[in-house]
Amino acid sequence: MGYGYKLKENQDPKEFHAQRIEGFEKISDKLFEIASLLRKAKSDTKKYYEENPDSYAVVYGTDLIQDYLDDIIELLKK
16 A cells, blocks of 8 residues: 655655654644634634624535545545
């Protein structure tokens, strides 16, 4: 099971493995950032709808975000 990443010229396999494993830490950091941004977006959206009770405006594209997350989940299930 692999995705065919190209090795850098003369790259040691252990170095390559370490970089791939480090990628998971970077993803974890991004997930933490996303969680924070989601809380803010939810708060902003609530505030907007309170101030504009008749609005049908989409403040943040949650449908698109959910689609992206579903794609990520599928990638990780393989």
